[in-house]
Amino acid sequence: MSFYSLDMMLSALTEYNPLMPTDQFMPWLRTRREAHRFTIEQIRFRDLKDWFFEPSSGNLSHCTGRFFKIEGIWVETNYGCTARWSQPIIHQPEIGILGIIIKRVRGVLYFLMQAKMEPGNLNMVQLAPTVQATRSNFTQVHKGLKPRYLEYFLDGSRSRVVVDILQSEQGARFLRKRNRNIVIEIEDEIKVGDDFCWLTLGQIKNLILMDNIINMDARTVLSCIPFGDRGIENMEYGEAVSRAMSAGSRHTEGATVVYNAFCVQLFKSALRTAVSVHATEDIISWFTDLKFRYILEVERIPLKHVHEWVKTDEAIVHRDGRYFSVIAARVEADSREVPAWSQPLVKPREEGVVAFIVKPIDGVLHFLVQAKVEAGNFDVVEMAPTVQCLTGSYRQVPHSSRPPFLDYVLQARPEQVRHRTMQSEEGGRFLNEQNLNIIVEADEAFPEQEPEHYRWMTLNQLQNFIKYNNFVNVQARCLLSCLSFRNE
């Protein structure tokens, strides 16, 4: 690894791309959607092929014992208002690979992205990392094709590692699930498959401004790319900003890059030299204290021992219809490693909201980060967005007991909204799940004083915590990936 920060910034500021001109991307994606036949239909559990409820436990498992299982957990905690409960959860102890190949062409880094079908995807095909594979995939349990380009990630001699970190998945749905988020640079010539294309980071960032185009796996990998360290760590604000911006202007080939005040703020916040409200050691101490105080005991139990959940022929549902349900689906897709299969999927009750509130403090943009305990967390507490309501039915809750800052975010004036899209969760496990992703700049009146479970952090601090695994949760990471350093 060498000095990637400026290179990444340059790619993020570049939209000109002779390999895939921006105006040709959506037609290309449409072609990919039309090139393959995809169907998905909900079926009864008994019609699942190769999946069955284990007689002794009631767990929903694959006949090989691989992929994932729907099991139960029993939770006891002193965090929040529910002291103990049981729930179904996805248990998938394997670490998967979410990998992006990048390549330098005439000084600019390009990302090899895949138009990938997942059964739960809205629009069926979204833009995914180069490789997205569970261990069961690439050890070929299902006897299908090996994922393309996988060999670059398994054989380190063919590439240079840029990012390589284990990152968590949704703690409310998965039990301590983690994936390897990896970005590698290659120099080889590489044959670009029909479902693949090279994009600049700037193009990808623009596509995240649209609903449900860039899938969750791509967003989490992108969030691990550091902008503020290595190579620009010793520069002053002004110098770093102007160097990045002049680099950006050079690569627009004629078009004018307009940097609004927010982008400049954002960039400053990404630099290591940014002055922060809290020292990193103080944030670690805050986190240590929360892990010390909150007890989270999670015990795996047989699915049939889960209380308050009911199994019908077609779904496992909460008795009051809350949270999510588990259903079964049959999928046909001629573009995947195996052409047809059936599998369980998790279907959310309704859309959720994930939001960051940001605010310039002492001239540097800060993010209001929430410490959140979730049952499936690897280490009790993770750093979450300011607002994260995924599984609840927050609309029906009276204002007085709604999550902190939710109303502030939903009632933000248009000029405060820095980002607002609908983004999908992982389509391999979740059926048509999308959540409102929103970044709101606080107004002057918004207090700098933090509630107990919240801390203001710079983007550089967040990116540093992302570098060490198990700090920043998947919702926060994916929302950070929506940040764009150019905004016209």
Place this chain on the structure above:
Amino acid sequence: MSFYSLDMMLSALTEYNPLMPTDQFMPWLRTRREAHRFTIEQIRFRDLKDWFFEPSSGNLSHCTGRFFKIEGIWVETNYGCTARWSQPIIHQPEIGILGIIIKRVRGVLYFLMQAKMEPGNLNMVQLAPTVQATRSNFTQVHKGLKPRYLEYFLDGSRSRVVVDILQSEQGARFLRKRNRNIVIEIEDEIKVGDDFCWLTLGQIKNLILMDNIINMDARTVLSCIPFGDRGIENMEYGEAVSRAMSAGSRHTEGATVVYNAFCVQLFKSALRTAVSVHATEDIISWFTDLKFRYILEVERIPLKHVHEWVKTDEAIVHRDGRYFSVIAARVEADSREVPAWSQPLVKPREEGVVAFIVKPIDGVLHFLVQAKVEAGNFDVVEMAPTVQCLTGSYRQVPHSSRPPFLDYVLQARPEQVRHRTMQSEEGGRFLNEQNLNIIVEADEAFPEQEPEHYRWMTLNQLQNFIKYNNFVNVQARCLLSCLSFRNE
């Protein structure tokens, strides 16, 4: 937190202490040993008071369900040569506090240390942190006295936090056990109890040069203190070294401070600006890859289902007499929260070895760090010393199959040995356990090329990984605490 690095360095270089002159410390410690009556005797399990074998599981538990339990684990892994085994393990899900209070007196930081009796201690009394308490201690399950000075750690308003990190304990003996390692600075006048004294870091470092004086809990807390960051991060080597050293000389009150070449090397290695063989991101990638490749499945099982271990009236032993045994002891100690009690203790088979090999590479001292999988690890792999043989009977193993680098360390010439002491493990759980702690400087011929599970790191990189929890294991941390920046 503000700029502590130079302050810590200054304290580490200071031996002059009007509060506890160096030549009075050992007599004082002897007084403390003699001031109290301590007895420990091994008893039969049936004579344990308040501890019993649970009928259904065979687990050895306290009647309140608190403190700790001796349970079983079943382990499956693809690391090492044993693919599956079961063993007894200490299960103690509570996070304890290991806390040191420091105070600035005429510009120098002093550490409040406690002469503390633990039943398993060699010499019965060793020097401990100010507070060493499990949650059961300070929620007073045993209805004894509250640990002294605890209130400073529970009420943040009375102190300034210097270090506050969760750190792991022995992965071969404890199941995912962690403690809060915390150092706080106070300004209050504080009444110093009879068993307590103020020492400079330099005095403590000198005491670590003697066998079994500074207990394990103190050593792990001391290892968390950063020397190379904050306040000196932007200085050049020469400037930082000479500033620290001239500060050291000022505070010896007449005595000459001699810095040998190794101390200067060590100090350079502690600085953030030290040039390292591997970028930190590359080390994280190496660790990610190991966590990805090594499967470690650990399941809690009833103690009575553990294979190859036998329970007698007096001990739980491995059928071949290997590893360790679990025994019962009755303790009387008038200096503790409760005057008499009985408890299980873990008794090691024999002494072990922990060793770092260090080597200057490109002018900067590097430590050869081992990635080690242990069953009780919180996250599969932790960074261990170059050599760590605790539970094995390494002397009986033929040379060809002995752990890497063990022979090199044991056969090092005297002029290569930078540190060599016997140090104790935690006397609250382990009976008379001591291990050889040794730091060896590699000779010219020692290869820079690393085996797969080893990486060269600077002291600054190690201290950075210590800052984020669950990277550096307790043996490595304690061995690092033995490093002294002055060496006459």
